[in-house]
Amino acid sequence: MDGYLSALVFLCLVCAVIALPESSIWTHHVTKANVTLKMEKSMVAQSEILVEIYCKKSTSVGVLWMLIYSPCIEEFVDVDAVDAMLKLLASRELKRPESTKDRISLIASDRATYKSAWETFYCSPNAPAFLKSSSRIRGLGLNESMPTRSLTSNFGVPGVLSTTWDSGAYLFAVQPQALSYSDDLDLTVHVEMRNPDGSYLSAVEFPLLPFNGVMSVLYLVFVIFWLVLIIRYWHEVMRIQFCIGFVLFLGLWEHLTLFAIYETIRKSGNVAPSAVYFGELIACVKRTLARLLVLIACLGYGVTKSRLTAIWFRRCLAIGLIYFVLVMVEGMTRVAQPRFAKSHFLLATLLPLVTLDVGIMWWIFVYLARTLRETRVRCNIVKHRLYRNFSYVLVAVSITSLAFMIWSIGAFKRTPCIENWPYLWIDDSFWQTLFLVILGMTLILWRPTGYNRDYAYSLLDAQSSHDDLDDEEDVLMDRTDPEDIERSLRARPPAENEESTNDKPTLGREKLVHSMKPISPTIIERMGIEASSGPGQENPVWKLD
Template sequence: MAPSPLKPLAALLLLACLSILATAETTWLSSDSSYPLACAGMYAKSDIPTPGTDAWIRVQFSDLSNGHIAMVIYEHQDLQYIGATYSDDELIEDNEPKYICDTSAIASNICTNSSLGSFLFSLPPSLPLNATSIYTKTFQFVYTSNGVVTAEQGASYQVSRTGYYCVVILTTRTKDPGAPFFEADIDWQNSYGELPAIEYPKIWFYGLFSILYLVIGVLWMIQSLRYWRDILTVQNYISGVIFFLMVEMAFNWAYWQNYNINGKPSWGLLAMVVITNAGRNSISFFMLLIVCMGYGVVKPSLGSTMQRCAALAYTHFAFGVIYSSGTMLMDPDDAGIIIVLVIFPLALTMTLFYVWILQSINQTLTVLDLRRQTVKAIMYRRLYRLLVFSVGMVILFFFLNAFNFSYRNTPGWAARNWKWRWFMLDGWLNVLYFIVFFVIVVLWRPTENNRRYGLDQLSQDEDEAMDLENRLRAAEGLGFEGMKNRTNGAGGALGDDAIIFELGGDELSDEEDGKGGAYRERGRSAGGVGMSGAKAVLQVESIDVEAAEEQYVFGP
């Protein structure tokens, strides 16, 4: 008997469990294909939350098809029933079962002449074929002088339960003359619309997050209006990010909803999704970085450092656009080395952001501890724990995904993971981002105590202020050389170790009271420290090494 393509069919059917998931509503197959099979997840009508039509798998052959063709459609769980074994195991090459009834199978009493050219099955005696998900059909295409004559050129299969379905089409060599050949279009028609089943959860996912960010935005706006006089610069940044997130989630939802209705992606919406997604990540990292540097809380300005932060954010945005475009347009199974080239630049800038952020928040915490600004220090420690949590989760999910995808070539992997693959690749990052951002919103929400996070937190007693001077000078030995002292209001420079105290009390002289009740002492001495009711306000300016205009200001 001449060699036929049926010999490697056992491996072929196993590959059906891990084949590339359908990325569109229609799959094209040909007898010239390396593996003439197609698989996709399908949702039954009863398993979708909205009213819909029945789910169908439709196979339509082209007029070029010729010869005897066998087709089988099945849900992955019933793969075990496809194929039959010889009664004498010695007749089986490599112990492979037989999948198509041919003359050798008939001779071995596996099948009869009436089943010639059909698929074979091994079912328990108590399980009839119609009780499984398996549907099989044979087609006979014969050329005549008038063209192709055949009773049917297609088949329809109604999906009654949610699962991972495969279609296998094979040409068989019977007594018909000529080389058998086929071309077929397979239409996966789900109950909810035209979107591939692996992408369907994204409609609800992005719709839900659009509502969540809208609720956060409304609550944030209410709080901002209540305390608008005390709004900090950082809180204005957060307001902008919240609005940006609402827009981004809305574009994501619109893209997938439009895809589901029309059966093809909208390039305009796709461009907006790519840009807003990359912008969201870049703006968030930028905002987090300057907050961890103490902008608006410890420092009124970042000088040239702000430009470096912006440059990193712009670079991250550019790589983010490339990454988002790649993940939206390329199948990870087909991309190969290209997907690595797409991911690596983004991973590099993200790593730089994380390292810089953690380094900055550690330095800010050191400064706050030296200045004994406990309220700010507590808030920054909470932020630090949140960042450590996010880094830990990113690392954890990276290894979990790497471990999971390392088994993608094993039988049954695609069938087990098709429902959750979108979440492993994209969904969990959005969930983690939401958790981190929500905690930041709670920590930095506008309240009546906004001023405690501003630049005017006061030292409450004279002994603390005097001790703080010594601690700040000692900080220079820890690498904070930028801490210098402020020039006075008249323009005269104070000494390197000079500080300014404003002392006020109930026992001022008449002359001092007539001049406004203000008494200033310059230098290291604290002559007025012993006065009852005195308040010390330390004003310290931190001169940046590269931009000598950055200041640490404490005092009204």
């Protein structure tokens, strides 16, 4: 249970939502016969498909085209199955001897349909050639015997070959051929797939455009809020608060980049791979710094420790470098492929990243528990409340993450046909939203205030911190036990006690900093200390208090 909780604590920081966006405009130069051009996109109903053919020389050309629809959004990922299906459909359209009926049952849904036509025309270099539309829709797959139906196309617009008849995944295939064996093919096929409103963003990715716009606005509000607090309490700012501000800036930069990418695709239909790689690079830097930030915060940096010891500084630097390399390899591999592409190499890059992620989460869990115990035995109410509230946030995030993963697996992972694809954007955006929620709670807990000195490391907390040189063991020394302090006060002469009483801080300050009342340990502290005590230890550290 302990390891499982630690693995869930910051699973929401994975945030691997960037994939290669779907293209909407293709231009292919064809010089060989029997070459099948395949273009895939998710589209809503009544979207338009425009096809223009440009010939370099006058020649007679025959073109076979097929438009296949499936409600399963990931239907056309299997390249071999798609090639076999197109080959069989081409044989059917060209009146060749058909194969057995079972071979066409390569498609997952029995509601898949298609349109196809064979057309011959004389192609001239003076003007582009347009294909004629077909209004006949036929069944495919398990339901080949379904009755055909008609669809009216937009014949008023030059180049519009067909309009889509339902929302889902579409595969458009074109196979140009020279009618004369003496003629060589030298033509260019230009294809556009656009929405009914004239935009080009795919149906799956369309909700991500307003989502990234909203996230950009929220990050901008957080950045302005953080800058105002830092400027106002400049002399009270802790170093960890500058790190939080930098993570905020990276989040704003990431979502602005994604918004610009999707807006460019919506208007022009072109995908800029360099912009996608740049957005993934920012996301990798943000993910790395976010983990290091949470780790050093749970170590007590700036709160219970004035600085990171040399050994932990080297550890954090090594962890950050290794994690950044692994997340870069995984991220660049992911964005280089379509959204639903399956790759063994991608899985191989993901396994070491997940392993390191689990290790970081375990350290976060263990050292958060130790910092909770350290602030508790020192009776520092303010700092203990800070880390206690932060632990509550992590527990809430873990429960929310687990519930969402169960829903996501049931909705998208355990079915061979994803028909509820309009909700895929929730699966993408949930982790980004949860990351923002964690960051927002961190802003509230670690916000710059006039009482930052009460949260920051001070000499009052240094009584048991001189043994940090042996940080390899990181054993907490209870040198400020309340009972020891009380016994030492009783042993002093009355005059000395009165003098020490007069030197005490004001009542409000005392309530903010220390309390002689014992603080009960939280469940996170108990679980973390017991889990990190090691096997064979009958008495975990927390039971000795």
